[in-house]
Amino acid sequence: MTAPPPPAPCLPAPCLPALFRQGIEAHLRRVREDWDGRHPLHGLRPRPGAVMVNHNDYLALARHPRIVKAMTEALGADGNDALMSGAFLYGEHPQLGLERALAAHMGAPAGILCQSGWAANTGLLQALARPGMPVYIDVLAHMSLWEGARIAGATVHRFRHNDIAHLRRRISDRGPGIILVDSLYSTDGSVCPLAEAAEAAGETGCVLVVDESHSLGTHGARGEGMVFELGLTGRVHFRTASLSKAFAGRAGFIASCDQAFTAHFKMGSHPAVFSSTLLPHDIAGLAETLAVVREDTWRRPRLQEVATRIREELTAAGLDLNGSRSHILALVAGDERQTMALRDNLEQHGVFGSVFCPPATPRTRSLVRLSLHTALTDAQVDHLINTCLRCCRPAPPHRPSDNPQLRG
Structure with a gap:
């Protein structure tokens, strides 16, 4: 056997100039002063039997044997296959077949698979918006939608959370453009008034984009999503989703109202053109996941049963769940130090959630x-339920000025 080559010599790394260390120093000060030398997202190691509610596997499919088997077989048969942009795919390629299947599942004319939900949202806005075009965005919409509008050079106009009257006033002042909302907001579990948003879009000549990342798979008789469940597929132009939530995979998806937009996106969206496409085992796993999501109709009622009971009991006991109407619950503690203390208390009693702090939330609303x-x-x-009642105190009242996105 040939001996491996010797390792390359380790040369001294260059030093960053002081100008470029400012962000690093600010982070280190934050660790020392705001987090007491700890990381806010890193808590205890869970012990066996802990209640894990810190992930987005809403339908408990991450270890489903059918999905694991499909991915394993694809990895053995195809390896990583050819790594190339999705723009090169044509004919009967499995990814194109999965795009058609997911679009049909959501009741859409066409669909586009992307590398992630972030790539789907940023790529969609880059391909759809134009410099200076008005974009109206709910202040709690996912950051990828904000970033997509910024990349496109659009003029962003935020409107108050779920306030369609405020949205209408914005459109009246600035003219028709693109409306961006989440069907189910990932920070606090609130639900968008989609029928009202669709009515506003139709009456004002706007395009409506709905991020269904946290409702695809969990809503609808077979997991078609909230837009489909409400009968709004003919009034929503684009739906996007991260498939790392209920679908427990690694990809993003765009359900499009226009077949011709698919070709335009794949040649005009930078995430589509300049990133390699999905791997064969990812495609196989997602295809099998789609089948399980549609066939295992018991999973959604069980999720709703669990969520309804927990919401009702915690609310009845006086806890403020910040308007959640879903399987996502937000326990607002205050600043980062207070939130870390709540997290530690919950984890010591065997309940593991996820800390959300800046930049995901305002500083006083971690x-x-x-x-x-x-x-x-x-x-x-x-x-x-018992742990939350033991560990949680009433949250401070929410003031619009607490949200930096509403200032100015």
């Missing part, structure tokens, strides 16, 4: 998010 899922047993639900 929170612990609980992402409920189908796999929670009745005993785990009991424990979660």
